[in-house]
Amino acid sequence: MDKHKIRTILKQVADGSLSVDEAILQFRTEPFEDMGFAKIDHHRGLRQGIAEVIYGAGKTPEQIAEISSSLLSHGQKTVLITRINNEAAEYVGKLLPLHYYDIGKVGIIGEIPEPNGAGKIVLATGGTSDIPVAEEAALTAMALGNEVTRLYDVGVAGMHRLLAHVEDIMSARVIIAIAGMEGALASVIGGFADCPVIAVPTSVGYGASFGGLAALLSMLNSCASGISVVNIDNGFGAGYLASMINHIGVE
Template sequence: MEKKEIIGILKQVSEGNLTVDEALLQFKTAPFEDLGFAKIDNHRSLRQGIAEVIYGAGKTPQQIAEIAASMLANGQKTVLITRLNKESAEFVSIKIPLQYYETGNIGIAGELPEPDGYGKIVIATGGTSDIPVAEEAALTAMALGNGIIRLYDIGVAGIHRLLEHADDIMSARVIIAVAGMEGALPSVIGGLADCPVIAVPTSVGYGASFGGLAALLSMLNSCASGVSVVNIDNGFGAGYLASMINHIGAE
């Protein structure tokens, strides 16, 4: 939406020809920016509360750089890029300022916001091998304005490691539990916490884990109440959902 269109809508509101709600609807349904290879939804944060995120896998480094640059130029202060490999990150960082986090394959262009959520998001992993998915969740949550606590390698094979952090678990606003193998961690955490638990199955495990399917089914069949499940290795989806929950009531 161009400046003159925005001014025109605001003028109609001031003259009483358009209600505030009607004006807000027009802003929410404003056109996207067409780059030819991508149509950028610059008004998504107005409609959904969270701006558009770039999924880096399958895009060329040039495409990622152009999309991110356009978002920044249109006023988006934080641009989150998921599934960004090191080679693409090196190219993009030449074009725009970029912080790259290799463990989580995450790039953040622009400013990392101060936490403005209601409480803390705890990100827990069963093992060290689950950390890349957990970091995708953690960095997503941070980019969306949340304070986080990392509790890594506290799986059920050594349950005392988890119980050592009972205070963090019981005081969290939301918990993201990331695990492969048999995927038992979310059920155990769900039995300790009074907040929503988002379970993330990972593809970590031996042959019968079927690339994370065994963990996914275990989590879907959890006997602990309040456990929801996202897709295999979907740290981004978990971080996004946790942020939405953590911002309920924050305003």
């Protein structure tokens, strides 16, 4: 049960359209459901404003389907599943209305909500090879109710490509900069933007990139102010944080 549902119930009690006992009955859902292999947190939306998200890697298709069904049965309108592979998506899709996005390895059950954030989230990637991580971030942000603009392949190897989108950068509420190699894109964007920049290092690059460690250290050492850094390839974490920032002050 999320904050919007709680608010609606309380308003109904206040205007007399719902009795106190009826409201209590709706609130009696246990805070979590023990399924043996997982404990489903049904009150996370109430506590944090965002309902539980399923991390698909390492879970069987059957487990993903059972967890998804539980979330849906408790009123969750949109179920986000990250790092779900094709095999699991095919299985879950036969049981539930799953939309699968292969590039980002993301599954969404239910409809993507209308954007209700304060502004626009802009995602920029250094290269085309960074798009899988970017799509995880973009779809996460969209599933959490945000307008997203994608700027792909605008890395520092050709600065004119990024400069062609300065208006998008300067009008963003939050920017997610995603890059491998030396990870310079975040610093460059940080020099243009007046909003928070979330840097995502990717594991894209040749041997000395050390699986994204070089980009991670570059981003952590950025001289541009207002940049925060998430873990290597963590598109979900970036999309989630960007959504939180974009919903500050929004009821």
